[in-house]
Amino acid sequence: MTATPDSPATPAAADAPVAPAVPPAGAPRPGTLRTRLRALRRNRLALTGTVIAAVFVLAALCAPLLAPYDPAGPDFDAALAPPSWAHWLGTDDLGRDQLSRVIYGARASMQVGLLAVVLAFLIGVPLGLAAGYYGKYADSAVSRLTDTLLAFPFLVLAVGLAAVLGPSLLNATLAIGISQVPAVIRITRAETLRLKHLDYVGAAIVNGGGDGTVLARHILPNATSALIVQATVGIPAAIIGEALLSFLGLGVQPPAPSLGVMLAGAQPFLGPAPWMAVFPGLAIVAATLAFNLLGDGLRDVLDPRGGTR
Amino acid sequence: MKPSTSRQALGAPVLSVRDLSVSFRSDTRTVHAVDSLSYDVAPGEVLAIVGESGCGKSVTSMAVMGLLPSTATVTGSVRLGDRELAGAAEKELAKVRGKDLAMIFQEPMTSLNPVLTVGRQIGEVLRRHQGLSRAEAKERSVELLGLVGIPAPERRVAEYPHQLSGGMRQRVMIAIAVACDPAVLIADEPTTALDVTVQAGILEVLQSLRERLGTAIVLITHDLGVVADAADRVLVMYAGRAIEQAPVDELFAAPRHPYTRGLLGAVLRPGQEGKRRLPEIPGLVPSLTAQPDACTFADRCAHADERCGTARPPLTPDSGHRVACWHPVAVTHEEAAR
Numbered sequence: 001m002t003a004t005p006d007s008p009a010t011p012a013a014a015d016a017p018v019a020p021a022v023p024p025a026g027a028p029r030p031g032t033l034r035t036r037l038r039a040l041r042r043n044r045l046a047l048t049g050t051v052i053a054a055v056f057v058l059a060a061l062c063a064p065l066l067a068p069y070d071p072a073g074p075d076f077d078a079a080l081a082p083p084s085w086a087h088w089l090g091t092d093d094l095g096r097d098q099l100s101r102v103i104y105g106a107r108a109s110m111q112v113g114l115l116a117v118v119l120a121f122l123i124g125v126p127l128g129l130a131a132g133y134y135g136k137y138a139d140s141a142v143s144r145l146t147d148t149l150l151a152f153p154f155l156v157l158a159v160g161l162a163a164v165l166g167p168s169l170l171n172a173t174l175a176i177g178i179s180q181v182p183a184v185i186r187i188t189r190a191e192t193l194r195l196k197h198l199d200y201v202g203a204a205i206v207n208g209g210g211d212g213t214v215l216a217r218h219i220l221p222n223a224t225s226a227l228i229v230q231a232t233v234g235i236p237a238a239i240i241g242e243a244l245l246s247f248l249g250l251g252v253q254p255p256a257p258s259l260g261v262m263l264a265g266a267q268p269f270l271g272p273a274p275w276m277a278v279f280p281g282l283a284i285v286a287a288t289l290a291f292n293l294l295g296d297g298l299r300d301v302l303d304p305r306g307g308t309r
Numbered sequence: 310m311k312p313s314t315s316r317q318a319l320g321a322p323v324l325s326v327r328d329l330s331v332s333f334r335s336d337t338r339t340v341h342a343v344d345s346l347s348y349d350v351a352p353g354e355v356l357a358i359v360g361e362s363g364c365g366k367s368v369t370s371m372a373v374m375g376l377l378p379s380t381a382t383v384t385g386s387v388r389l390g391d392r393e394l395a396g397a398a399e400k401e402l403a404k405v406r407g408k409d410l411a412m413i414f415q416e417p418m419t420s421l422n423p424v425l426t427v428g429r430q431i432g433e434v435l436r437r438h439q440g441l442s443r444a445e446a447k448e449r450s451v452e453l454l455g456l457v458g459i460p461a462p463e464r465r466v467a468e469y470p471h472q473l474s475g476g477m478r479q480r481v482m483i484a485i486a487v488a489c490d491p492a493v494l495i496a497d498e499p500t501t502a503l504d505v506t507v508q509a510g511i512l513e514v515l516q517s518l519r520e521r522l523g524t525a526i527v528l529i530t531h532d533l534g535v536v537a538d539a540a541d542r543v544l545v546m547y548a549g550r551a552i553e554q555a556p557v558d559e560l561f562a563a564p565r566h567p568y569t570r571g572l573l574g575a576v577l578r579p580g581q582e583g584k585r586r587l588p589e590i591p592g593l594v595p596s597l598t599a600q601p602d603a604c605t606f607a608d609r610c611a612h613a614d615e616r617c618g619t620a621r622p623p624l625t626p627d628s629g630h631r632v633a634c635w636h637p638v639a640v641t642h643e644e645a646a647r
Contacts, residue, residue, distance in 0.1 A: 199419040206374060206414075207407030207434045207485060210400075217433070221424045 046297020052290035059103050060110035069097035069246045071104040073254040090275040092265060098275065101257040102283050109287055112173050112242035112251075117203045117234040119177030120184045125227070127181075128188025129215050135198055142189070146182045154179045154241070162250040169242075169258075172251035176241040180234050187230050191223035225302035232295030236288040243284050258285050322349035323525045324373070324410075324493045327387035329395075331365070331372050342368040343567070344549045344600040345385070345486055345501045350493060350525040355515075357528045357540035363594060365549040370495045373527075374412055375402040389493065408438040411486035415498035417479035421470035427454070428466035431485050438489045453484040457514050476507035477535075480514060494518070495527045500535060533576050537561060540612045545569050548595055550603040555630040565630065565637040567610050604635065612636040 059066060069075075069087075072118035083090045089098035131142035158175035165171045195201060198220060204218045245251035246260025254261055257282040266276035331343040343365040350356045358366050371377050372385050375394060387394040389410055394402065406412075414420045422430060431453055432446035441449060447466065454462035457480040470478055479499060479599045486494055496515065500508040516539060518524050528539060536543055536557065543560045545553040545568070553566040566568045571590035592609035606609070607617040616635050 125369070199414055199416050200422040202376070203414060203420045203482070204422070205376065205403075205406070205434075206412045208403050208405070208437055209433070210403050213433070213437070218422050219426070222422070266523075 042299065043297045045293050046300070049293025049295075049297060050292045052286055052292050056106050056287050056290065057110060059106040061104050063107045067097075067100035067103045069100040071096065071100040071257045079260070080269065080276075082273070083275055089279045092262070092276050093269055093273070096257075098262075098279055100176055101262055102259070102279055104257040105259040105280060106283060106287065107264060108169060108246075108252050108256075109239045109284075112169065112176060113235040113238040113287075113291075116172045116176040116180060116238040117231050119173065120234060121227070121231070122178035123177075124181045124184025125188050125220075128185040129192050129219065131185065132189040132192025133211070133215060133219065139189075142185060148183050149178065149182045152179075155244075158241075158245055158250055159214050162245075167250045167253060169252050169256075172242060172245040175245070176238045179241070180237065183232060183234070184227075186228055188223060192219055195219045195222050228302060229295055229299045232291055232298055235289040236295075239284065239287050239291070284289065323350070323352050323390060324350045324527070325386075325388040326369075327374065327386040327388075329369065329372060329383070329387065331368050331377065334380045334382065335380070338598050340423060340597045341600045342381075342549055342597060343372065346546070346549075346551050348544055348551070348554070350527055352492070352525050353519055353523045354542065355519060355526045355528055356541045357530060357535065357536040357543045357548060358488060359536055359543060360546035361531060361572075361594065363597075364546045366496055366531075366546055369546075369590050370412065370527065370529055372496050373495065374406060374410065376397075400631060404438075407434050407491075408489045409492050410495070411485045411489070411491040411493070411497040412484045412497065413479070413499050415501050417475050417482055417502060420482050421478055423470055426467055426469055427473070431466075431481070431488055434485055434488045449488070450484075453488055454481070455488075456518075457481070457484045458510065459484075469550050474507075475503055478571075479503060479507075479511050483511070483514055483518070487522065487524065490522055491524060493525045493527065495529070497529045498531070499528070501530070501532065508535070509538075515539060535571065545572070549597055549600065550605060551624060551633065552606065553630075553632045553634075554624065555632075559630050565632040566606075566634045567612055567636075568606050570638055604633075606634075610639075 073096065075091070075097075077095065078087065078091050079095040080093055081087055081095070082090040087097050087099065089102060090183070091097055092101070127142050132140040152181075154175070158172065161171050161175045165174075196214075201214060201218050204214050209218070236284060242251055242258070243260035243263070246258040247264045249264070252258035252261050254265070262280035263284075265279060266273070266280070269276050326349070327347050329343055329346045330340045330341070332339050340490045342370070346365070346369060348356065348358075357370065360366050368381075372381070373394065375397065377565050383395060385395060389405065392405070394410075397405075421427070425433075428447055428450045431450040432441075432443070433448040435441045435449055436443070443626060451462045451466050454465055459465050459477060459480050465473070465477075468636065470481075473481065483499075494515075499515070500511050503511065512535065515526060515528075519526055528535070530536060540557045543553075543555060543557050544551055545560075545566065548570050553560065553564065553569050555565075561567065561573065564573055568590070571588070574588045575590065576587075590609055595605055595608065603619060604613070604617040604622050607613040610617065614636070620635075622633045622635045624631045625637075
């Protein structure tokens with residue numbers, strides 16, 4: 001470029017020819033939903049996880065259709081029966097069908113898993129956004145709250161809640177949800193801190209966007225991939241939490257079935273009827289593992305820096 | 310300071326900055342990024358602010374937009390039309406930003422939200438400031454994309470930023486900036502991140518907008534080629550102060566401040582014979598921890614004497630070509646003839 005003022009108007013060497021031609025419709029582009037799903041399919045472990053997780057979700061949704069027996073109905077003639085054609089997973093000490101109870105137990109697990117995570121997000125995301133975006137006092141207040149929540153051991157919190165509100169599935173969900181709030185706050189806050197300094201957030205402010213617009217349209221949508229991954233970590237943690245609380249009698253109340261309740265009931269019969277403990281145990285492991293694998297897979301797919309890991 | 314007669318001929322200034330000073334305080338020191346800067350821009354005028362990195366160009370525009378963090382202290386006055394922006398409440402500023410006062414950034418690659426279509430991002434501004442419906446906003450977005458020279462705008466409007474090239478994205482940024490027909494557009498290094506050919510296209514778009522819409526443009530750049538191409542008037546900044554201000558032809562033909570001379574001398578020109586080393590300005594930009602009552606360029610200046618070290622040279626009275634120097638370079642006959 002010359003520094004002489006003799007060329008006030010450069011000919012219109014527009015960038016149009018430099019720009020890439022629009023690819024034909026249907027051609028996969030990186031970052032579209034289709035290519036991402038394809039990447040997820042290529043990852044065997046993630047695929048396995050997705051399938052198992054889907055089976056659990058389906059079982060939870062269609063429990064009344066799938067369960068061959070009443071999960072709470074005793075049949076004293078068939079007590080402690082080993083696995084057979086009539087009872088695929090055997091029966092417990094009261095003759096209740098284990099398969100039906102595992103299916104209904106999975107239902108409770110999924111219910112808690114989803115509800116607790118939703119609860120944690122409803123509380124954690126707005127707080128994390130506020131802390132990250134406004135900084136200063138908002139950040140200090142939210143961060144102290146996070147530290148306080150983290151200082152409460154999960155079990156103490158759960159026992160405390162059960163003591164005050166009475167043991168039930170809902171209160172167990174509440175305790176699990178609250179225990180997951182700090183992690184959600186921290187991830188949302190970290191993403192917000194990262195995103196708020198990006199140029200397009202600055203551009204949105206320059207164009208007259210208020211805090212609400214900037215947060216809802218420019219920051220939150222760009223934080224979703226991190227939050228989705230956090231959700232897939234939170235669900236298995238909530239499933240284990242539910243099993244644990246029910247095992248201790250703080251969650252689902254017998255005779256209603258839950259994987260944790262089943263494990264607790266199996267304790268006196270480990271010798272004569274090991275299937276009573278093995279199958280609900282396996283179900284917990286499978287559900288947890290499935291969601292963790294799904295989460296790992298999603299992380300690889302959603303993380304733009306991931307590449308081939 | 311009073312607006313110059315030459316500028317009054319162009320009409321009352323639409324943006325008027327007076328004695329703008331910006332300083333940043335940290336625990337250990339205070340940095341005076343901008344010191345008593347004043348300028349006016351008339352409707353339809355392109356004012357270029359030039360200077361090297363760290364001379365306060367960008368801080369000035371951020372101060373005008375009211376975007377500086379709370380660690381910054383801003384004094385002085387920024388008037389847009391008859392509204393005072395310096396010290397205005399955030400809510401008031403949000404109403405002005407994007408509507409009467411718009412800005413485009415240096416980095417088109419990162420200035421668009423990756424999860425929203427181009428049309429949504431243009432439409433957002435229209436719906437906010439002009440209350441258009443979704444359908445109206447979309448229609449207008451297509452129009453705007455056409456206005457900034459994007460081919461097939463009705464298709465592009467539904468695309469995401471990653472599907473566009475850098476030049477296209479900068480055009481989209483411009484479309485967003487001019488969506489509400491702003492009185493003033495601040496373009497902070499709008500072409501720095503782009504290829505030279507694309508650069509020319511973007512400058513072309515800015516020129517046509519100024520002609521068609523009468524937008525006043527504040528063009529911040531360190532590229533003197535861009536200045537020569539696009540500007541009407543130039544303000545040269547050095548270490549946070551305005552040191553020379555002149556119509557573009559005059560500045561290039563007869564720079565009067567030794568620093569401006571040095572800047573222009575350091576530009577490679579075609580047809581320059583020999584393998585002679587380009588002249589450079591000796592020394593370094595002074596640290597901005599103090600704004601002394603002296604010429605900030607004195608340490609690097611060949612003409613400096615005692616007075617330069619003890620008194621701050623004021624900008625010469627308003628005459629079209631203003632310079633802040635005790636020993637401005639005289640205009641030679643050769644230059645006067647050019």
